[in-house]
Amino acid sequence: MTSLPLDDALFDAMETSILPTEEAESLPPLCYTDAAFYEFEKQAIFAKEWLCVGRESWAAGPGDYFTSFIADEPLIVARGRDGVLRAMSSVCQHRAMLVAEGSGKARAFVCPYHHWTYALDGSLAAAPAMERSCKFHREDFNLPVFALEIWEGFVFVNFDKDAAPLAPRLAKVSEVLRGYDLSNATGDKPAGEQRYPWNWKVMFENNNDGYHASKLHQGPLHDFIPSELAEFPDDLPGDTAGYYRTNRTLHPDAAFNATQRAVLPVFPGLSADERHRMVFANVPPTLSLVMTVDSVIYLILRADGPESHRVDQGVLTAPRAKADPAYEQKMAMGFLAASEIIDQDLHVDEMVQIGLRSRFAPRGRYSWQEGAQRLFNTWLVPRYRKAWSERNKAEGCAGESL
Template identity: 85%
Template sequence: MTSPSFDDALFDAMESSIRPTEQAESLPPLCYTDAAFYAFEKEAIFAREWLCVGRESWAAAPGDYFTSFIADEPILVARGRDGVLRAMSSVCQHRAMLVAEGSGTTRAFVCPYHHWTYALDGALASAPAMERSCDFRKEDFGLPRFALEIWEGFVFINFDRDAAPLAPRLAGISDILRGYDLAHAEGDRPGQEQRYPWNWKVMFENNNDGYHASKLHQGPLHDFIPSELAEFPDDLPADTAGYYRTNRTLHPDASFNATQRAVLPVFPALSAEERHRMVFANIPPTLSLVMTADSVIYLILRADGPESHRVDQGVLTAPGAAADPAFRQKMAMGMLAAGEIIEQDLHVDALVQVGLRSRHAPRGRYSWQEGAQRLFNTWLVPRYRSAWRRVATGAG
């Protein structure tokens, strides 16, 4: 896993990225562009951390399933006949064909190549014409299983079956999001995924960057949430699995649309104080949340290369919101405004990636309004360092 493009000095230099915000600087540019660093990152981060792959509602009934793909790993999530949701590799254990694509409902997974058949729990049920193969036992060739956990209605998987549970390390995030009752929020499964030609961290940083909001997004669709009203927590535990910022709004029930106010039902459990702010929460390396009084935009980021990633973007609303006869029109109104803001972000993200390839790419200093970037770094850097120590000592 070692590479001539990075060494002990690189990881020592990351110390400056986790200092207090007023002293900190951004990560080294090669962390966003270098193929060898991405290969390292797949083991340091993606092989060990909890990864969001979807919503529990995407596989609500026995036989329902959906697939995903993160850091070169094809993932299959299925609900068994016993009602249990399970996650496993979708790679057939015969010749590596994928046994499932997309989503749907099925009684079993049949590999289209040679018709090996797997039960909903991943056990190999049938392997045609294998009776002459020496010492072949079906029970030895089930689909590899992953750890699975549900948090706030989101499905997380971990390639490390012995990973520490996720929810206890998200207690601080759950507290700040409690009024949204995300486990019961409703929303259709996202449509076509998007693929973007920049590093996943560029997207993650932008999604929780309060500094740019009043500059890049200046205008009637965003002026009600000024950057100077951003606040960053200072009480998250050291082992937290996520981070957030809150941002006060100029009026209650603010939302991203031409009226600047909620047009869908407000989440009923929100307090008066909570209705006067927005929350931006990140659960790295895959889930990003933008929370207004009447809707939650979520992005599931799926790295697939050193300078590319895929995104599943969806919207959640309060239970029963879709019963409004004008729901579709009101959603379209919000999505029109959000789409304009998102397009501005995407343009910037693409050009940031271009800049990061330059020999003049900086390790920039942070504004106080970029406190979330420092929180992201404090999640990343210890994991990078720990993985590098394992590489340097040959510990795996």
């Protein structure tokens, strides 16, 4: 696909996407399709923001590790013998071979190409046959280590070591999620990733969108959570790192299955009022949560191109859920219902991406039921504008020095 030029007019035009919902319009279509914009976005967003890569439980003990890949960066998250969880590049500092794949338990990471060996903290422990290389010092070739933070049991990584801490900027979101006690919620590591041929924002927006629920998902698996009962917060701080929406349900303890009611243990910290709604929480650009009273579906979105991304999708439940002898059967019942709904969403996402490539693709207007889209835009647009301004300033300074 031919890349389009990025200019001041494009970023100025984004201001209409953060107007009040009744006045706002969607982002310019090229933000979802253009290769140059994706390259810009990698620096504006993915190089500076906290990126979810998994759950802390995936590397619970010393030597446990898992790998990830986001915005062209292969990563390892490993628990050292000192008990500290670290995130580092998976790229061998010799010839760029990846030193780890998948997940498991290791005493060290040995590059299969030339057997350079890295300790669990990323330090280079061995480099065979390098004794004749001039001025070679092992300490100069450690794996790059990145900032890491745990929020609600999820592992976040930031390539910018000077980034502001994540948790304080998610205080409002954490307050809404308190009853779920996500740090102690349990769930198996997803068996594998999915890769989808559409922009990461298309999927993120669909996960945020309550407007389509009573239309696209009309039927017995979804009718208990009507779009007209969607609610959007108006008190999120300006520096928030995430946002949420809630949706009242027609009866308490509603859940996505054929019975329309929770079949697994309800999260014990939920109040009576909280048991009469669902929560949709988002920490862009990577984590989206769909929260019912007895389970939490999480999606970890990992952009890998202008029109593609990968997703790790899992389910969390209250810690005592697995004690139920019928746990597997009840989970299967929920999975059957969720799969039908998810398949509808995936088809829409694919068709939206096709539409966004069209020369007739609009900058659409929002319904009040799409308030979460504006919340997403108010997170994105200032970051885009800031990065564009910084780039222009840097290019101007470079021109002045010539």
